[in-house]
Amino acid sequence: MAPPGMRLFGVRSIRFRFVWACLAAACSPFLERESPGVFYDVQLAASAPSTLCLEFASDVAAHTGLELRWHGPLQRPDQCAALVNDRTDVPRLEIWITMDGDRRLLFLDVRQFGPSGPEKPSRKTKELGRQLAQLIHERFPAAKVTQGNRLSGLRAP
Numbered sequence: 001m002a003p004p005g006m007r008l009f010g011v012r013s014i015r016f017r018f019v020w021a022c023l024a025a026a027c028s029p030f031l032e033r034e035s036p037g038v039f040y041d042v043q044l045a046a047s048a049p050s051t052l053c054l055e056f057a058s059d060v061a062a063h064t065g066l067e068l069r070w071h072g073p074l075q076r077p078d079q080c081a082a083l084v085n086d087r088t089d090v091p092r093l094e095i096w097i098t099m100d101g102d103r104r105l106l107f108l109d110v111r112q113f114g115p116s117g118p119e120k121p122s123r124k125t126k127e128l129g130r131q132l133a134q135l136i137h138e139r140f141p142a143a144k145v146t147q148g149n150r151l152s153g154l155r156a157p
Contacts, residue, residue: 035111035118038129039148042106042136050078053099056106056139057082060095063135064128078102093125095132106140107148108132 054071061068061084071082078101085094092113099106110132111118112125121129136145 036120037109037111037118038121038126038132039110040108040129040133040136041146041148042108042140043144043146044104044106044140045142045144046104048099048101048104048106050080050101052101052106053080053082053097056099057084057097059135059139060084060097060108060132064095064131066093066095074098076102093128095128106136106143108136 057068057071060066064084066084066086069083069085071080073080079099081096081098083094083096086092094109094111094113096109096111097106098109110121110125110129112121113119133145133147136143
């Protein structure tokens with residue numbers, strides 16, 4: 001078993017790559033969708049206010065018992081992201097929420113990390129994904145929700 005600092009290095013490295021990818025490629029955990037996880041792509045029926053990403057991340061945190069750790073703008077003012085996760089070391093759950101307001105798109109990526117990085121979603125992680133799908137339907141009843149795959153999502157223009 002790796003020392004605690006080593007365990008988190010992999011997660012921090014992935015998070016850094018995510019943030020860099022967002023800044024360099026117009027917002028995308030979709031570049032990170034090469035790793036296993038549960039993904040939801042949400043086509044909103046109406047335009048989204050710039051506060052939607054943070055508001056929805058706060059809803060996710062309240063409904064899941066996880067904590068909102070980070071949120072902020074991305075490449076364009078209409079793009080934002082938020083990270084909700086737990087405090088445990090292993091396995092660690094992370095939910096990335098990203099939004100592209102111009103395209104009325106919201107993406108949720110749920111990942112589980114072990115000592116050596118991303119892992120195949122456990123039953124608990126899949127159940128969390130189902131809870132999030134229900135929350136999406138409650139919050140955005142007119143939205144079109146699809147379970148994304150590893151390579152779906154927003155691409156840079």
